[in-house]
Amino acid sequence: MRDYSDELEADLLEFFGIDLLDLWRGCLTLRRLHVLISSLLTKQGSGALVRAVDESAMWSHESHLLARISDALEAANWLFIRANSADDTDRDPPQPMWRPGAEPVESEPMKPEMASPSELASWFGAMNAL
Known part of the structure:
Protein backbone atom coordinates (compact mmCIF):
# COMPACT_ATOMS: atom_id res chain seq x y z
CA MET A 1 0.00 0.00 0.00
CA ARG A 2 2.93 2.26 0.72
CA ASP A 3 4.53 1.74 -2.71
CA TYR A 4 1.38 2.21 -4.81
CA SER A 5 -0.76 4.52 -2.71
CA ASP A 6 -1.55 6.93 -5.59
CA GLU A 7 -2.66 4.12 -7.90
CA LEU A 8 -4.67 2.49 -5.11
CA GLU A 9 -6.42 5.74 -4.27
CA ALA A 10 -7.26 6.39 -7.94
CA ASP A 11 -8.67 2.88 -8.44
CA LEU A 12 -10.72 2.95 -5.25
CA LEU A 13 -12.34 6.18 -6.39
CA GLU A 14 -12.83 5.02 -9.98
CA PHE A 15 -14.19 1.53 -9.41
CA PHE A 16 -15.89 1.76 -6.01
CA GLY A 17 -16.39 5.46 -5.33
CA ILE A 18 -14.52 5.09 -2.03
CA ASP A 19 -11.98 7.61 -0.77
CA LEU A 20 -8.85 6.09 0.76
CA LEU A 21 -9.03 8.74 3.48
CA ASP A 22 -12.16 6.92 4.73
CA LEU A 23 -9.73 4.45 6.33
CA TRP A 24 -8.48 7.18 8.69
CA ARG A 25 -11.94 8.66 9.13
CA GLY A 26 -13.21 5.33 10.48
CA CYS A 27 -15.64 4.74 7.58
CA LEU A 28 -13.52 1.97 5.99
CA THR A 29 -12.14 -1.09 7.79
CA LEU A 30 -8.86 -2.82 6.99
CA ARG A 31 -10.76 -5.99 6.13
CA ARG A 32 -12.94 -4.18 3.58
CA LEU A 33 -9.87 -2.44 2.14
CA HIS A 34 -8.21 -5.85 1.74
CA VAL A 35 -11.27 -7.21 -0.07
CA LEU A 36 -11.37 -4.19 -2.40
CA ILE A 37 -7.64 -4.40 -3.15
CA SER A 38 -7.98 -8.13 -3.91
CA SER A 39 -10.80 -7.30 -6.29
CA LEU A 40 -8.75 -4.58 -7.98
CA LEU A 41 -5.85 -6.98 -8.58
CA THR A 42 -8.13 -9.28 -10.59
CA LYS A 43 -9.19 -6.51 -13.00
CA GLN A 44 -6.50 -7.24 -15.56
CA GLY A 45 -5.65 -4.38 -17.87
CA SER A 46 -8.12 -1.91 -16.41
CA GLY A 47 -6.70 -0.46 -13.22
CA ALA A 48 -3.75 1.75 -12.35
CA LEU A 49 -2.85 -0.49 -9.40
CA VAL A 50 -2.61 -3.63 -11.54
CA ARG A 51 -0.49 -1.85 -14.15
CA ALA A 52 1.84 -0.53 -11.43
CA VAL A 53 2.28 -3.95 -9.81
CA ASP A 54 2.63 -5.98 -13.02
CA GLU A 55 3.56 -4.22 -16.24
CA SER A 56 2.41 -7.17 -18.37
CA ALA A 57 -1.14 -6.64 -17.04
CA MET A 58 -1.44 -3.55 -19.24
CA GLY A 101 6.59 -6.42 -19.04
CA ALA A 102 8.95 -8.30 -21.36
CA GLU A 103 12.39 -7.04 -22.21
CA PRO A 104 13.08 -6.79 -25.95
CA VAL A 105 15.33 -9.55 -27.21
CA GLU A 106 18.64 -8.15 -28.41
CA SER A 107 20.14 -11.46 -29.46
CA GLU A 108 21.24 -12.46 -32.92
CA PRO A 109 18.39 -14.02 -34.90
CA MET A 110 18.40 -17.80 -34.96
CA LYS A 111 19.57 -19.25 -38.25
CA PRO A 112 17.78 -22.51 -39.05
CA GLU A 113 19.95 -25.45 -40.02
CA MET A 114 18.95 -27.17 -43.21
CA ALA A 115 19.27 -30.93 -43.52
CA SER A 116 21.78 -32.30 -46.00
CA PRO A 117 20.54 -34.39 -48.95
CA SER A 118 21.95 -37.57 -47.38
CA GLU A 119 20.14 -36.84 -44.09
CA LEU A 120 16.87 -36.32 -45.97
CA ALA A 121 17.36 -39.53 -47.95
CA SER A 122 18.01 -41.54 -44.79
CA TRP A 123 14.98 -40.00 -43.06
CA PHE A 124 12.69 -40.82 -46.01
CA GLY A 125 14.22 -44.29 -46.17
CA ALA A 126 13.37 -44.83 -42.52
CA MET A 127 9.82 -43.63 -43.17
CA ASN A 128 9.42 -46.14 -46.03
CA ALA A 129 10.63 -48.96 -43.79
CA LEU A 130 7.67 -48.39 -41.49
Missing part, protein backbone atom coordinates in the same frame (compact mmCIF):
# COMPACT_ATOMS: atom_id res chain seq x y z
CA TRP A 59 -2.72 -5.94 -21.87
CA SER A 60 -5.76 -8.11 -21.36
CA HIS A 61 -5.59 -11.87 -21.74
CA GLU A 62 -7.12 -11.51 -25.21
CA SER A 63 -4.43 -9.02 -26.26
CA HIS A 64 -1.70 -11.47 -25.23
CA LEU A 65 -3.46 -14.20 -27.25
CA LEU A 66 -3.69 -11.92 -30.29
CA ALA A 67 0.04 -11.19 -30.02
CA ARG A 68 0.77 -14.93 -29.98
CA ILE A 69 -1.48 -15.45 -33.01
CA SER A 70 0.29 -12.61 -34.82
CA ASP A 71 3.70 -14.15 -34.04
CA ALA A 72 2.52 -17.55 -35.26
CA LEU A 73 1.17 -16.09 -38.51
CA GLU A 74 4.40 -14.24 -39.18
CA ALA A 75 6.41 -17.40 -38.51
CA ALA A 76 4.14 -19.46 -40.79
CA ASN A 77 4.42 -16.88 -43.58
CA TRP A 78 8.19 -16.80 -43.17
CA LEU A 79 8.38 -20.60 -43.36
CA PHE A 80 6.12 -20.68 -46.43
CA ILE A 81 8.19 -18.06 -48.26
CA ARG A 82 11.42 -19.80 -47.26
CA ALA A 83 10.16 -23.20 -48.46
CA ASN A 84 8.79 -21.90 -51.77
CA SER A 85 11.39 -19.28 -52.64
CA ALA A 86 13.65 -19.90 -55.60
CA ASP A 87 16.44 -17.62 -54.41
CA ASP A 88 18.77 -18.74 -51.65
CA THR A 89 18.92 -15.42 -49.84
CA ASP A 90 18.84 -15.89 -46.11
CA ARG A 91 15.95 -13.96 -44.68
CA ASP A 92 15.96 -13.59 -40.95
CA PRO A 93 13.03 -15.15 -39.10
CA PRO A 94 10.49 -12.62 -37.77
CA GLN A 95 10.99 -11.24 -34.30
CA PRO A 96 8.18 -11.77 -31.79
CA MET A 97 5.87 -8.84 -31.10
CA TRP A 98 6.79 -6.75 -28.08
CA ARG A 99 4.72 -7.42 -24.99
CA PRO A 100 4.44 -5.21 -21.91
Whole structure:
Protein backbone atom coordinates (compact mmCIF):
# COMPACT_ATOMS: atom_id res chain seq x y z
CA MET A 1 0.00 0.00 0.00
CA ARG A 2 2.93 2.26 0.72
CA ASP A 3 4.53 1.74 -2.71
CA TYR A 4 1.38 2.21 -4.81
CA SER A 5 -0.76 4.52 -2.71
CA ASP A 6 -1.55 6.93 -5.59
CA GLU A 7 -2.66 4.12 -7.90
CA LEU A 8 -4.67 2.49 -5.11
CA GLU A 9 -6.42 5.74 -4.27
CA ALA A 10 -7.26 6.39 -7.94
CA ASP A 11 -8.67 2.88 -8.44
CA LEU A 12 -10.72 2.95 -5.25
CA LEU A 13 -12.34 6.18 -6.39
CA GLU A 14 -12.83 5.02 -9.98
CA PHE A 15 -14.19 1.53 -9.41
CA PHE A 16 -15.89 1.76 -6.01
CA GLY A 17 -16.39 5.46 -5.33
CA ILE A 18 -14.52 5.09 -2.03
CA ASP A 19 -11.98 7.61 -0.77
CA LEU A 20 -8.85 6.09 0.76
CA LEU A 21 -9.03 8.74 3.48
CA ASP A 22 -12.16 6.92 4.73
CA LEU A 23 -9.73 4.45 6.33
CA TRP A 24 -8.48 7.18 8.69
CA ARG A 25 -11.94 8.66 9.13
CA GLY A 26 -13.21 5.33 10.48
CA CYS A 27 -15.64 4.74 7.58
CA LEU A 28 -13.52 1.97 5.99
CA THR A 29 -12.14 -1.09 7.79
CA LEU A 30 -8.86 -2.82 6.99
CA ARG A 31 -10.76 -5.99 6.13
CA ARG A 32 -12.94 -4.18 3.58
CA LEU A 33 -9.87 -2.44 2.14
CA HIS A 34 -8.21 -5.85 1.74
CA VAL A 35 -11.27 -7.21 -0.07
CA LEU A 36 -11.37 -4.19 -2.40
CA ILE A 37 -7.64 -4.40 -3.15
CA SER A 38 -7.98 -8.13 -3.91
CA SER A 39 -10.80 -7.30 -6.29
CA LEU A 40 -8.75 -4.58 -7.98
CA LEU A 41 -5.85 -6.98 -8.58
CA THR A 42 -8.13 -9.28 -10.59
CA LYS A 43 -9.19 -6.51 -13.00
CA GLN A 44 -6.50 -7.24 -15.56
CA GLY A 45 -5.65 -4.38 -17.87
CA SER A 46 -8.12 -1.91 -16.41
CA GLY A 47 -6.70 -0.46 -13.22
CA ALA A 48 -3.75 1.75 -12.35
CA LEU A 49 -2.85 -0.49 -9.40
CA VAL A 50 -2.61 -3.63 -11.54
CA ARG A 51 -0.49 -1.85 -14.15
CA ALA A 52 1.84 -0.53 -11.43
CA VAL A 53 2.28 -3.95 -9.81
CA ASP A 54 2.63 -5.98 -13.02
CA GLU A 55 3.56 -4.22 -16.24
CA SER A 56 2.41 -7.17 -18.37
CA ALA A 57 -1.14 -6.64 -17.04
CA MET A 58 -1.44 -3.55 -19.24
CA TRP A 59 -2.72 -5.94 -21.87
CA SER A 60 -5.76 -8.11 -21.36
CA HIS A 61 -5.59 -11.87 -21.74
CA GLU A 62 -7.12 -11.51 -25.21
CA SER A 63 -4.43 -9.02 -26.26
CA HIS A 64 -1.70 -11.47 -25.23
CA LEU A 65 -3.46 -14.20 -27.25
CA LEU A 66 -3.69 -11.92 -30.29
CA ALA A 67 0.04 -11.19 -30.02
CA ARG A 68 0.77 -14.93 -29.98
CA ILE A 69 -1.48 -15.45 -33.01
CA SER A 70 0.29 -12.61 -34.82
CA ASP A 71 3.70 -14.15 -34.04
CA ALA A 72 2.52 -17.55 -35.26
CA LEU A 73 1.17 -16.09 -38.51
CA GLU A 74 4.40 -14.24 -39.18
CA ALA A 75 6.41 -17.40 -38.51
CA ALA A 76 4.14 -19.46 -40.79
CA ASN A 77 4.42 -16.88 -43.58
CA TRP A 78 8.19 -16.80 -43.17
CA LEU A 79 8.38 -20.60 -43.36
CA PHE A 80 6.12 -20.68 -46.43
CA ILE A 81 8.19 -18.06 -48.26
CA ARG A 82 11.42 -19.80 -47.26
CA ALA A 83 10.16 -23.20 -48.46
CA ASN A 84 8.79 -21.90 -51.77
CA SER A 85 11.39 -19.28 -52.64
CA ALA A 86 13.65 -19.90 -55.60
CA ASP A 87 16.44 -17.62 -54.41
CA ASP A 88 18.77 -18.74 -51.65
CA THR A 89 18.92 -15.42 -49.84
CA ASP A 90 18.84 -15.89 -46.11
CA ARG A 91 15.95 -13.96 -44.68
CA ASP A 92 15.96 -13.59 -40.95
CA PRO A 93 13.03 -15.15 -39.10
CA PRO A 94 10.49 -12.62 -37.77
CA GLN A 95 10.99 -11.24 -34.30
CA PRO A 96 8.18 -11.77 -31.79
CA MET A 97 5.87 -8.84 -31.10
CA TRP A 98 6.79 -6.75 -28.08
CA ARG A 99 4.72 -7.42 -24.99
CA PRO A 100 4.44 -5.21 -21.91
CA GLY A 101 6.59 -6.42 -19.04
CA ALA A 102 8.95 -8.30 -21.36
CA GLU A 103 12.39 -7.04 -22.21
CA PRO A 104 13.08 -6.79 -25.95
CA VAL A 105 15.33 -9.55 -27.21
CA GLU A 106 18.64 -8.15 -28.41
CA SER A 107 20.14 -11.46 -29.46
CA GLU A 108 21.24 -12.46 -32.92
CA PRO A 109 18.39 -14.02 -34.90
CA MET A 110 18.40 -17.80 -34.96
CA LYS A 111 19.57 -19.25 -38.25
CA PRO A 112 17.78 -22.51 -39.05
CA GLU A 113 19.95 -25.45 -40.02
CA MET A 114 18.95 -27.17 -43.21
CA ALA A 115 19.27 -30.93 -43.52
CA SER A 116 21.78 -32.30 -46.00
CA PRO A 117 20.54 -34.39 -48.95
CA SER A 118 21.95 -37.57 -47.38
CA GLU A 119 20.14 -36.84 -44.09
CA LEU A 120 16.87 -36.32 -45.97
CA ALA A 121 17.36 -39.53 -47.95
CA SER A 122 18.01 -41.54 -44.79
CA TRP A 123 14.98 -40.00 -43.06
CA PHE A 124 12.69 -40.82 -46.01
CA GLY A 125 14.22 -44.29 -46.17
CA ALA A 126 13.37 -44.83 -42.52
CA MET A 127 9.82 -43.63 -43.17
CA ASN A 128 9.42 -46.14 -46.03
CA ALA A 129 10.63 -48.96 -43.79
CA LEU A 130 7.67 -48.39 -41.49
